[in-house]
Amino acid sequence: MIYLVRHGQTVFNREGRLQGHVDSDLTDLGRDQARRLGALLARLTGGDGGWRILASPLGRAQATAQAIAEAVGGGVETEPALIEVSFGEWDGRLRQEVQDLAPEAFGPTGYMFAAPHCESFEAASARLRGWLAGLEPESSRRVIAVSHGVTGRVLRGVYAGLAREEALALPVPQDAAFRLCGGRIERIDA
Secondary structure (H helix, E strand, O other), rough: OOEEEEEEEEEHHHHOOOOOOOOOOOOOHHHHHHHHHHHHHHHHOOOOOOEEEEEEEOOHHHHHHHHHHHHHHEEEOOOOHHOOOOOOHOOOHHHHHHHHOOHHHHHOOOOHOOOOOOOHHHHHHHHHHHHHHHOOOOOOOOOEEEHHHHHHHHHHHHOOOOOOOHHHOOOOOOOOEEEEEEEEEEEOOO
Protein backbone atom coordinates (compact mmCIF):
# COMPACT_ATOMS: atom_id res chain seq x y z
CA MET A 1 0.00 0.00 0.00
CA ILE A 2 1.13 3.54 -0.73
CA TYR A 3 -0.23 6.69 0.85
CA LEU A 4 0.67 9.53 -1.52
CA VAL A 5 0.52 13.15 -0.34
CA ARG A 6 1.48 16.49 -1.81
CA HIS A 7 3.53 18.95 0.24
CA GLY A 8 1.71 21.72 2.10
CA GLN A 9 1.11 25.16 0.61
CA THR A 10 4.26 27.16 -0.16
CA VAL A 11 4.96 30.85 -0.63
CA PHE A 12 5.21 30.18 -4.39
CA ASN A 13 1.84 28.37 -4.40
CA ARG A 14 0.28 31.39 -2.72
CA GLU A 15 1.94 33.77 -5.21
CA GLY A 16 0.86 31.73 -8.25
CA ARG A 17 4.37 30.68 -9.27
CA LEU A 18 5.42 27.48 -10.99
CA GLN A 19 7.90 25.76 -8.70
CA GLY A 20 9.36 22.77 -10.49
CA HIS A 21 12.87 22.29 -9.12
CA VAL A 22 12.96 25.76 -7.52
CA ASP A 23 12.11 25.58 -3.84
CA SER A 24 9.90 27.73 -1.64
CA ASP A 25 9.15 27.57 2.09
CA LEU A 26 5.89 26.29 3.50
CA THR A 27 3.46 29.00 4.59
CA ASP A 28 1.69 28.91 7.96
CA LEU A 29 -1.21 27.23 6.16
CA GLY A 30 1.23 24.74 4.58
CA ARG A 31 2.71 23.82 7.97
CA ASP A 32 -0.83 23.35 9.32
CA GLN A 33 -1.72 21.15 6.32
CA ALA A 34 1.41 19.05 6.97
CA ARG A 35 0.45 18.57 10.63
CA ARG A 36 -3.11 17.59 9.67
CA LEU A 37 -1.77 15.13 7.08
CA GLY A 38 0.45 13.67 9.80
CA ALA A 39 -2.53 13.20 12.11
CA LEU A 40 -4.56 11.63 9.29
CA LEU A 41 -1.76 9.23 8.35
CA ALA A 42 -1.19 8.30 12.00
CA ARG A 43 -4.86 7.25 12.16
CA LEU A 44 -4.75 5.44 8.80
CA THR A 45 -1.57 3.50 9.61
CA GLY A 46 -2.74 2.64 13.11
CA GLY A 47 0.48 3.83 14.70
CA ASP A 48 1.93 0.34 14.44
CA GLY A 49 5.22 1.40 12.87
CA GLY A 50 6.92 -0.26 9.97
CA TRP A 51 5.96 2.43 7.47
CA ARG A 52 8.63 3.90 5.21
CA ILE A 53 8.27 7.66 4.78
CA LEU A 54 9.80 8.60 1.43
CA ALA A 55 10.06 12.22 0.32
CA SER A 56 11.23 14.21 -2.66
CA PRO A 57 14.58 15.92 -2.02
CA LEU A 58 13.01 19.38 -2.32
CA GLY A 59 12.62 21.30 0.95
CA ARG A 60 8.86 21.73 0.77
CA ALA A 61 8.35 17.97 0.57
CA GLN A 62 11.01 17.30 3.22
CA ALA A 63 9.33 19.74 5.65
CA THR A 64 5.94 18.09 5.06
CA ALA A 65 7.46 14.62 5.50
CA GLN A 66 9.08 15.66 8.80
CA ALA A 67 5.69 16.75 10.15
CA ILE A 68 4.23 13.41 9.05
CA ALA A 69 7.13 11.49 10.64
CA GLU A 70 6.52 13.27 13.95
CA ALA A 71 2.93 12.01 13.93
CA VAL A 72 3.46 8.53 12.46
CA GLY A 73 6.88 7.76 13.92
CA GLY A 74 10.06 6.87 12.10
CA GLY A 75 12.43 8.79 9.94
CA VAL A 76 12.28 10.30 6.48
CA GLU A 77 14.13 8.76 3.54
CA THR A 78 14.95 11.02 0.60
CA GLU A 79 13.71 9.56 -2.68
CA PRO A 80 14.93 11.39 -5.81
CA ALA A 81 12.28 9.75 -8.03
CA LEU A 82 9.56 11.69 -6.16
CA ILE A 83 10.98 15.11 -7.14
CA GLU A 84 8.69 17.53 -8.94
CA VAL A 85 8.75 17.70 -12.71
CA SER A 86 11.07 20.47 -13.87
CA PHE A 87 9.35 23.24 -15.81
CA GLY A 88 12.71 24.13 -17.35
CA GLU A 89 12.96 27.84 -18.10
CA TRP A 90 9.61 28.40 -16.39
CA ASP A 91 10.71 27.16 -12.94
CA GLY A 92 9.97 29.92 -10.43
CA ARG A 93 8.00 32.12 -12.83
CA LEU A 94 4.53 33.50 -12.20
CA ARG A 95 1.75 31.57 -13.94
CA GLN A 96 0.44 34.83 -15.44
CA GLU A 97 3.91 35.64 -16.78
CA VAL A 98 4.11 32.22 -18.41
CA GLN A 99 0.59 32.55 -19.79
CA ASP A 100 1.55 35.88 -21.37
CA LEU A 101 4.69 34.30 -22.88
CA ALA A 102 3.00 31.18 -24.21
CA PRO A 103 -0.80 31.47 -24.25
CA GLU A 104 -1.07 28.42 -26.52
CA ALA A 105 0.52 26.25 -23.83
CA PHE A 106 -2.03 27.14 -21.19
CA GLY A 107 -4.92 24.77 -20.88
CA PRO A 108 -5.87 22.22 -18.26
CA THR A 109 -2.71 20.20 -18.89
CA GLY A 110 -0.65 22.05 -21.48
CA TYR A 111 1.85 24.15 -19.51
CA MET A 112 3.11 21.22 -17.44
CA PHE A 113 5.28 19.85 -20.26
CA ALA A 114 5.48 22.79 -22.69
CA ALA A 115 8.38 24.85 -21.29
CA PRO A 116 11.76 25.06 -22.98
CA HIS A 117 14.15 22.53 -21.39
CA CYS A 118 11.48 20.91 -19.20
CA GLU A 119 11.22 17.27 -18.27
CA SER A 120 8.97 15.43 -20.72
CA PHE A 121 5.83 13.57 -19.72
CA GLU A 122 7.41 10.37 -21.03
CA ALA A 123 10.54 10.85 -18.92
CA ALA A 124 8.50 11.59 -15.78
CA SER A 125 6.29 8.55 -16.42
CA ALA A 126 9.31 6.29 -16.93
CA ARG A 127 10.95 7.62 -13.75
CA LEU A 128 7.84 6.93 -11.67
CA ARG A 129 7.11 3.59 -13.31
CA GLY A 130 10.66 2.53 -12.41
CA TRP A 131 10.20 3.73 -8.83
CA LEU A 132 6.98 1.73 -8.44
CA ALA A 133 8.60 -1.37 -9.96
CA GLY A 134 11.51 -1.08 -7.51
CA LEU A 135 9.34 -1.10 -4.39
CA GLU A 136 8.68 -4.20 -2.35
CA PRO A 137 5.71 -6.32 -3.53
CA GLU A 138 2.35 -4.62 -3.05
CA SER A 139 1.19 -7.30 -0.59
CA SER A 140 3.88 -6.21 1.89
CA ARG A 141 4.35 -2.57 0.84
CA ARG A 142 3.95 0.07 3.56
CA VAL A 143 4.98 3.41 2.07
CA ILE A 144 4.05 7.02 2.70
CA ALA A 145 5.26 9.05 -0.29
CA VAL A 146 5.53 12.84 -0.05
CA SER A 147 5.74 14.45 -3.45
CA HIS A 148 4.37 17.30 -5.56
CA GLY A 149 1.43 18.35 -7.72
CA VAL A 150 2.46 17.29 -11.21
CA THR A 151 4.59 14.35 -10.07
CA GLY A 152 1.67 13.12 -7.95
CA ARG A 153 -0.64 13.30 -10.96
CA VAL A 154 1.79 11.38 -13.14
CA LEU A 155 2.40 8.78 -10.42
CA ARG A 156 -1.32 8.15 -9.94
CA GLY A 157 -1.75 7.97 -13.71
CA VAL A 158 1.03 5.40 -14.05
CA TYR A 159 -0.38 3.37 -11.16
CA ALA A 160 -3.92 3.37 -12.59
CA GLY A 161 -2.92 3.06 -16.25
CA LEU A 162 -4.52 6.39 -17.19
CA ALA A 163 -3.97 8.25 -20.46
CA ARG A 164 -1.85 11.41 -20.26
CA GLU A 165 -4.80 13.83 -20.37
CA GLU A 166 -6.68 11.91 -17.68
CA ALA A 167 -3.63 11.81 -15.40
CA LEU A 168 -2.81 15.49 -15.80
CA ALA A 169 -6.39 16.51 -15.03
CA LEU A 170 -6.36 14.76 -11.63
CA PRO A 171 -6.82 16.98 -8.54
CA VAL A 172 -3.76 17.86 -6.46
CA PRO A 173 -4.99 18.85 -2.99
CA GLN A 174 -2.52 19.79 -0.28
CA ASP A 175 -4.79 18.49 2.47
CA ALA A 176 -5.57 14.93 1.38
CA ALA A 177 -3.88 11.56 1.05
CA PHE A 178 -4.34 9.11 -1.80
CA ARG A 179 -4.34 5.41 -0.95
CA LEU A 180 -2.89 3.33 -3.80
CA CYS A 181 -3.72 -0.30 -3.16
CA GLY A 182 -4.81 -3.26 -5.28
CA GLY A 183 -4.84 -1.19 -8.46
CA ARG A 184 -7.32 1.29 -6.94
CA ILE A 185 -6.85 4.88 -5.82
CA GLU A 186 -8.88 6.37 -3.00
CA ARG A 187 -8.79 10.01 -1.85
CA ILE A 188 -8.93 10.58 1.92
CA ASP A 189 -9.30 14.18 3.09
CA ALA A 190 -7.49 15.40 6.19
